[in-house]
Amino acid sequence: MSTMKRNLKDQEHYLHSSWTIAKLITSFFLLVSISYLFYSLGFITHSHDCPPKKPYPLSTTTHVSNSTTAPPQPQHTAKPSEKTNISHIVFGIAASSRLWRQRKEYIKLWWRPNETRGIVWLDQEVKSEPGDETLLPTLRISSDVSKFKVKNPREELGVRISRIVSETVRLGMENVRWFVMGDDDTFFVTENLVKVLQKYDHKQFYYIGANSESHLQNIHFSYNMAYGGGGFAISYPLAVALERMQDQCLQRYPALFGSDDRIQACMAELGVPLTKEIGFHQFDVYGSVFGLLAAHPVIPLVSMHHLDVVEPIFPNVNRVEALQKLIGPMRLDSYGLMQQSICYDRARHWTVSVSWGYAVQIFRGIFLARDMEMPGRTFLNWIRRADYTGFPFNTRPFSRNACLKPFVFYLDNAIYDGVADETVSDYVRVQPNPDCRWKMPDPTQISMIRVYKKLDSHLWDKSPRRNCCRFRPTEEEGSMVIEVGECRKDEFAN
Template structure:
């Protein structure tokens, strides 16, 4: 068995005393830490209840940025804010109108109809000088002569340098430096001298887009074969198209070199689209631009206009006058009245039914009203009737890039068409009142049902809606109203009410 000596006992006693002292110190230290943490926690809880509850978690409660202003928005935010706060107006648009000296004296009458002196800005670009009448200078855009394009190669057997000249109109307009004197050019709009623009609707369409970005806006031809031959990615120049200012600047910088790479193209609009392809900018389609690559009567297209603003109509010398028994200029003049009253509603179709007489009624506001014997479903009525022929005479109804319906050969199913005769602002309930009369006879019909020949005039009441195109697109509703006057049909057109839709 082992034993300890005295020295070992003393060392052991000293060790135990030292260990007890350290233990007491450690205990005191941990006790102090615990008490401090307890007081800190109580203070934090008390402080938390005193804080105003303005910013929920996870927003910081510190005042690190309390005396500092918020960081400035990014450049992109500035542009977006400007775009939203100040909408595009007519003076932000610069028109480039393609014309020729040979046709100018006749075609200028079309431009006078839609040009708004002291409001619209732009130029007519001609191949050579024409005689200008001082009395009408303020009624037309500025006349300019296109620069020489003889240096550009042309290899298309059916084409000439006219296409090259017209394709450079936007670039030549940019080179005029209009933005230097008045820095508010947002859009360049291209059109032909036989194009009729509804400027208020053009502005409304362009308001949807940020002019600071690259935009190429227009639409295709009414001929499928035309679109196949040229391109479904191309905006047809006669119907008109819009190019945002920064894109126009980019086009001007590269277009001349671009054109040299496409000598085999035919027209101006396909040359522009080729350069847009090199810039990587696709076509943004707005179907309110109308090329009217058709022959004959465009009544079917206009009476069933798509649910979008009517922006333009082209080929006015090719199609028949839009109103019968008058020339083309006089026919377009008749649209000026409803355009001034309610341009947003112009040509917009409404479909309703006279249930008592079993009639279907289609209102193309500001243009025409049709009455059909019997009930036609809305799905059929919104399809354009084939009153027109394809641009390619051999083309049949399969040659259109949209649905069409045949114009009935049954004499009893032919519509009674009432054309606009007058449009006024009634003043009662802020409504417009437009009148429509029948100017063409209908063939005899032996059906035993009420005959629309008893109707001499149709009166349509409509309240203009300045926010029509700020909402999701929807066709207006129409309602047949009681009439105390024989031979008069009264119709109310307006925003559809709750649970209202076109049905028998």
């Protein structure tokens, strides 16, 4: 009996001790949890007190060096909500001293003094003429590139031009979002360039441009490469990253040809693909680019290159004069420039194609919109062959049948009618058409076409769609009147 009592007491003592230990452990964990809770609340409450990172100092130097050290970072003063505008873009233009005298005239056409910013990078000094300073970007001489390995000594030119973005970054300009590369024979439509770049976040890595019009060129170089003549855009942070590694990168590609393929090789090492915007036009073709422009894709016209290679875009004038004719409609409505509309005159059995600000075509017969939106082959391949398989896009043949040749009316003038709030552009025929024996109405009777078009500042904020065109009645003999604008409900080209 005494033994049983002793055992019960031992069990009671054991249970009491275990309960005491359990309470101690529970209290300990409760204390730790409460302490951690207060610590966490304190951390969250005071996390904003951590000192911010110091910004990079603003550079005041304009010295161009071959150093591979990181460039000074400009302080961005633009408001986060501010849309990209022309002041946020810096152009880096590759130029040749040998051709500068004639090619600078192209730059004067699109350059906007006191608005556009950029540098023309030359291989050596050129003679300045009176007035050039106010009509052109700042001129600079590229750094010496003789230290870079190249398979062909002539390829030092490609190395020099490929480093233009890096050399421009080192100038430390303020409030830069995009660096845009182009050649001295490139014509930019700056308002459309801005509109395209507004789609992208300039704080991210972006490499934006387009391919060549030559399939073989794209195969030889790369479909992942932006052609520098047509122009390409590099966002500010990507340009900084490129500058930091480019000189070492270039040493790994001594056998490459040109500058744009060297840029693409470095982009590949940075892991940044090409974002394609087909409004940048390299124009790797020969002959007339009329077919390409008259059936421009539904996208803003951003640039045109190889102006010394292709024929003038308007007949009976030189290349600079031809581009000057575009300035009027470009200033009135750059978003609508070259945009195609297709409509049909059923009574006379005609197909009409309007390339606003450029040309209007009348075709005998009814042609499907699917065919009309393909560029007519008025141009030859870059290898100078009439080979339609050499283009990386669909084309249609330019018929040799005299009756199937279009009647082309080129832009004569364009104005803005403030009362009606629309543009008025006139197009006239400056080249004769061969005789045709078809027994149908002859477009020869038309001598002038007038096109009315409403301005649409939100054209590229909506899903892409070709504008529609309609015929307006007219009693004026020898004329045709067309209205171009946003398609109405259930309206289409038929």
